[in-house]
Amino acid sequence: xxxxxxxxxxxxxxxxxxxxxxxxxxxxxxxxxxxxxxxxxxxxxxxxxxxxxxxxxxxxxxxxxxxxxxxxxxxxxxxxxxxxxxxxxxxxxxxxxxxxxxxxxxxxxxxxxxxxxxxxxxxxxxxxxxxxxxxxxxxxxxxxxxxxxxxxxxxxxxxxxxxxxxxxxxxxxxxxxxxxxxxxxxxxxxxxxxxxxxxxxxxxxxxxxxxxxxxxxxxxxxxxxxxxxxxxxxxxxxxxxxxxxxxxxxxxxxxxxxxxxxxxxxxxxxxxxxxxxxxxxxxxxxxxxxxxxxxxxxxxxxxxxxxxxxxxxxxxxxxxxxxxxxxxxxxxxxxxxxxxxxxxxxxxxxxxxxxxxxxxxxxxxxxxxxxxxxxxxxxxxxxxxxxxxxxxxxxxxxxxxxxxxxxxx
Numbered sequence: 300x301x302x303x304x305x306x307x308x309x310x311x312x313x314x315x316x317x318x319x320x321x322x323x324x325x326x327x328x329x330x331x332x333x334x335x336x337x338x339x340x341x342x343x344x345x346x347x348x349x350x351x352x353x354x355x356x357x358x359x360x361x362x363x364x365x366x367x368x369x370x371x372x373x374x375x376x377x378x379x380x381x382x383x384x385x386x387x388x389x390x391x392x393x394x395x396x397x398x399x400x401x402x403x404x405x406x407x408x409x410x411x412x413x414x415x416x417x418x419x420x421x422x423x424x425x426x427x428x429x430x431x432x433x434x435x436x437x438x439x440x441x442x443x444x445x446x447x448x449x450x451x452x453x454x455x456x457x458x459x460x461x462x463x464x465x466x467x468x469x470x471x472x473x474x475x476x477x478x479x480x481x482x483x484x485x486x487x488x489x490x491x492x493x494x495x496x497x498x499x500x501x502x503x504x505x506x507x508x509x510x511x512x513x514x515x516x517x518x519x520x521x522x523x524x525x526x527x528x529x530x531x532x533x534x535x536x537x538x539x540x541x542x543x544x545x546x547x548x549x550x551x552x553x554x555x556x557x558x559x560x561x562x563x564x565x566x567x568x569x570x571x572x573x574x575x576x577x578x579x580x581x582x583x584x585x586x587x588x589x590x591x592x593x594x595x596x597x598x599x600x601x602x603x604x605x606x607x608x609x610x611x612x613x614x615x616x617x618x619x620x621x622x623x624x625x626x627x628x629x630x631x632x633x634x635x636x637x638x639x640x641x642x643x644x645x646x647x648x649x650x651x652x653x654x655x656x657x658x659x660x661x662x663x664x665x666x667x668x669x670x671x672x673x674x675x676x677x678x679x680x681x682x683x684x685x686x687x688x689x690x691x692x693x694x695x696x697x698x699x700x701x702x703x704x705x706x707x708x
Contacts, residue, residue, distance in 0.1 A: 338364055338365050339365075340365045340366070340367065341382065342361075342365060342379075342382055344386040344388070347361070347379075347382060347383060347386060347388055348386075348388060350364065351383065351388060351391075352388065352391075355391070357376075358376045358379040358380050358383070359372070359375070359376045359379075361379045362375030362376050362378060362379050363375070365379075367379075400426065400430065400434060405434045405435075405437075405438065408421050408431050408434060408435060409435060409438055409440055412431075412435055412440060413440075414457075415457055418431050418432055418435075457511075458487065458510065458511045458532060458533060458534040459509060459510045459511070459534060460510075460534045460536040461510065461533075461534065461536040461537050461539075465554075465557060466556055466557065466560040466648075467560070468539055469551040469556075469557045469558075469560035469561040469564070470506070470560045470561065470563055470564040470648070470650075471506060471537075471540060471564060472539065472540065472542070472547045472548075472551060472561055472564065473548075473551070473560070473561035473562060473563065473564030473565035473566075473567075473568070474506065474564035474565065474567060474568050475490055475540050475564075475568075476544045476547065476548070476564075476565060476568075476591075476594065477564065477565040477566075477567070477568025477569040477570075477589070478492055478568035478569055479491065479492045479568070480492065481540045481541055483541075484532055486535060487511075487532035487533060487534070487535070488532070488533040488534070488535065488537040488538060488540060488541065489530065489531070489532050489533070490507065490530070490531050490533060490537075490540065491528060491529060491530040491531075492528070492529050493518070493520065493526045493527065493528045493529070494526060494527060494529065495520070495525075495526045495527070495691050495694060495695050495698075496653065496687075496690075496691050496694065497690050497691070497693075497694045498651060498652035498653045498687075498690075499651065500515065500527055500529055500694075501652060502567060502650055502651050502652065503529045503531075504529070505650065506650065507531040507533065508531075510531070510533055510534065510537070511531045511532050511533050511534070512531065512532075513529060513530070513531045514529070514530045514531070515527055515528070515529055515530075516528050516530075516701075517697070517698035517699070517701040517702045517705075518698070518702065519702060524695070524699070525695050525696075525698040525699040525702060526695065526698055527694065527697075527698050544591060544593075544594055545593050545594060545597060547561075548561060548594060548597050548598070549597070552597075552601055558601055559646055559647060559648065560648060562598065562601075562647060563647040563648045563649050563650070565587065565594075565598070566585075566587060566647060566649065566654065567649055567650055567651035567654055569587055569588055569589050570585065570586060570587050570588075570654065571585075571586045571588070572584075572585060572586075572644075572654065572657040572658065572661055573585075573586060574661075574677070574680050575635075580668070580673060581664070581668075581673050581676065581677060582635065582637060582640075582664075583635075583640050583661040583664065584633060584634070584635040584640065585633070585634040585635070585640055585643060585644075586631055586632070586633055587631065587632040588629060588630070588631050588632075589629075589630060590627070590628070590629055590630065591630075592630055595611055595630050595632045596611065598632060599611055599632055602634070607634065607639045607642065607643065608634070608636055608639055609632055609633060609634045609639075610632070610633045611630060611631070611632050611633075612630070612631050612633065613628050613629075613630055613631075614628070614629050614630070614631060615627075615628060615629075637666055640661070641661075641662065644658045644661055644662055645662070653687055656683055657680075657683065660676060660679050660680055660683060663676055663679075664676055
């Protein structure tokens with residue numbers, strides 16, 4: 300039966316089905332609990348012209364404005380279309396929205412889709428997602444599968460793909476091998492570390508913050524009672540951080556700058572600059588501490604190739620420090636000759652705030668410094684070490700209070 304006959308209020312058009320439809324219409328006219336209802340049903344011709352022609356709303360959206368509710372949402376749309384026909388309101392050209400898409404609009408859609416928005420989000424209700432899809436495909440955009448698109452849409456924190464910078468990738472490789480844990484978390488690459496130094500926390504956020512949201516949370520530490528854990532989920536383009544440590548180092552050593560960048564990241568994570576008194580004077584020493592003997596031996600080989608002298612030594616680690624009874628061996632790679640220390644400090648692109656501050660003082664020491672010069676450097680060094688310890692103690696105290704507040708809340 301035709302819809303006109305069903306809705307026709309004249310006696311010859313009244314059937315059992317039309318009565319049911321009319322009853323449903325009456326029930327759909329007002330809904331006090333629905334905030335979307337703004338107009339009373341049935342619509343007036345002027346209202347439909349304003350909504351459909353002027354505001355260019357779809358029949359489906361107009362049905363929602365009038366609060367039409369049916370088990371099948373298409374029924375409300377059909378009702379609006381019937382009244383458009385009844386009032387003689389000309390339907391819009393279905394292909395009009397395709398013709399009105401400008402190159403500027405389409406380029407904007409490409410940018411937004413590349414940033415992770417879904418087809419529905421890009422369309423924004425102005426056009427259909429299908430229209431956006433057709434224009435993206437026309438421009439050769441690689442479209443995401445439905446599962447990937449759903450993950451992108453519902454991801455709270457956006458992940459930026461890696462830029463591809465070789466020196467930065469070398470630095471990050473050395474940094475995570477030195478003092479981070481890398482693991483898979485769903486489709487993301489998760490990197491985490493723990494620290495009691497605010498400078499390390501700032502560095503972690505500096506190197507990973509541009510690519511993902513860095514979470515910081517306090518926890519109890521086996522070694523220092525309390526510390527801060529840092530964690531970030533990265534895009535899959537960071538898979539290079541999952542490589543075998545020795546393989547990663549050898550790949551970075553393919554270029555001289557690549558090796559220095561790797562060593563800078565490793566030194567920022569595991570290195571230290573120490574001041575020693577010797578033979579009536581003072582001198583600086585660089586240390587790299589790690590349990591991976593292959594990595595330290597490979598670094599030593601590279602330093603030797605650059606005519607820098609170093610020494611690899613073993614040291615027994617206190618079992619209590621490891622939280623167990625087994626004795627462990629820790630290795631230290633040392634560089635202490637004046638010229639070698641100076642060359643390394645000048646060459647390494649360090650980013651760690653504490654290492655940079657120490658380097659500035661160390662480079663002030665001249666070769667056979669006078670006693671006043673040595674005294675000035677020792678005073679500056681003592682002041683810096685005191686500041687670092689004070690900042691570390693405050694940072695640990697903040698972690699302790701944060702943990703305790705969670706326990707009591």
